[in-house]
Amino acid sequence: MYVYLMRRLFTMLVSLLAISGLIFLIIQLPPGDFVTAYVTELESQGEMVSPEKIAFLRQQYGLDKSPLEQYADWIVGILQGDFGYSFEYNLPVTEVVGDRVLLSIVVNAATILFIYAVSFPLGVYAATHQYTLSDYGLSFLGFLGLATPNFLLALVLLYLANRWFGTSIGGLMDPQYLNRPWSVDKVLSVLEHLWVPVVVIGTAGTAGMIRRLRANLLDELNQAYVVTAKAKGMAPRRLLVKYPLRMALNPFIADIGNLLPQVVSGAVIVSAVMSLPTTGPVLLSALQSQDVYLAGSFLLLLAVLTVVGMFVSDLLLAALDPRIRLVSGGRR
Template sequence: MVAYLLRRLLYVVPTVFLVSLVSFLIIQLPPGDYLSTVVANLSRTGQNVDPAQLAALKERYALDQPVIAQYWKWITNIILHGDFGQSFEYGRSVSTLLAERLPLTLALGLSTLLFTWAVALPAGIYSAVRKYSVGDYVLTAVAFLGIAIPGFLLALTVAYIQFRYFDKTVGGLLSPDYVGARWNLGKLLDLFDHVWLPVLVLSLGGIGGTIRILRANLLDELHKPYVVTGRARGLSERRLIAHYPVRVALNPFIATIGWLIPALFDGEVLVATVLGLQTTGPLLLGALESQDMYLAGSIIFIACVLTVIGTLVSDILLALVDPRVREGYR
């Protein structure tokens, strides 16, 4: 087990380096840079740009250097000083912008994940155990609807119903009165009053997919010889299913914990834009549109690092839950 963990930890460092390099290079693929975008926007409005000021800004942000030099400056500042650079568009440090939005993004993602599993796992087990029952057909229909309905469309529909019939404010995770206030019990309750809508929208597709995957995995396990042997030994049906087939059927979910983070980031961009959430989704979208390379690169880099950490955690949990992983490594 120790050798397994050490090997997984050794994979983390080169993986993080490679994803940081790829992330920075990807945002450099569109032609031009942030200053080119600013100049184009000013030109469309008939304004002139001072060439000397433009040259000074290029030198300040190292935009006159090759892409590799820009990347090296960015990554070394992160490693040595924890400095993610300066956002061109906002004129503020990227660390400050991330400190404002990343906690809400992670809280929203964690709430969505817990809600998805709390609903989908019991539903998937019931759907497999009661195969072809009325409940199974109902859950199957709900799962297919959850997978098929786009998140942004569901967000618009639920937001309209909330505003039209319940007279509640739509947009944001906080009411306007609490946006700039310090955290207290009232602000926390107001957050809970708003967060259920994005959690519901973001989790619906995941609930549908989880139900279908768990049902298929569990149906494969229920007819294997070890289950028949357990029944022959007189084990109760509930104990037999909970301790053996369900435990094996959960392996794919444990193994893919790291994949859930980028999926939440991807889905959160559109939903957060529609609902006006103060998360990193709209921030990333705006940074990519304006080619704010330090801000966009930092958000993508953090998402990739969280993915690597999540994959490491899933590997460790899988080795703890399933002895076959440890034995297979040996």
């Protein structure tokens, strides 16, 4: 077990290093760099920029070094806790991201909880009542939810809220709390605003999850061990929870690896539409303006979360499924 853990941690580090290289490479791929983009923008506004200034800027930002050196600087910095400097905001990356990461986590964690809380009972219900009116009804709602683009739902809700209540439901807090230190009132305001993005972002996920859980559970319900349990005289509800539902959970545990990065980055477009102060829009603009260190740090953070998420889900799977735990050479 100890050996296994060490080996896993080591491969995680290696893959993260490879990912960071790829990230850096891909961000550098488009022609030009941040300074070119910056200069073009200034020139389009009618300002002239002297070549000396451009060279100065390049040197200032370290863009005159070779890409390999830039990459090395970036990685070494990260290892020392310095994620680099955002050209666009003229602030260290950590400060740009700061609050936004927290709010992203709040929004998306709430969304995930919402998805689980709603889809689990409904999915189990749909599976155990296959081909009944309520199953068809849920399936219809599910497809509707899957088919509606999130941002469209966001726009419709924004419009309706404005029309009926005359309020803006965009943002995550009332305007007076913006850029203020955290207080009890501010937290309450966030909670008040939270439900709309959660519902908007969560519909498609909920619908998909209901369909998946229904399909998984239906497969399990037809297994021979369910008949065996019935033959023992078990009551239907206890049987369902102890045997087939337990089996149907495996795919969801395996999915945790994909959930974690979503918690931070999820729903970029909805965030932009609803002007949520989350990380999604920042990442989008950082990529557009080739803000190397901001975008890179972001993507690296997502990579770390993916790798860690996979690790966690593997451990959970091993804990929950004896076949994985024992067959792969583990000890009891």
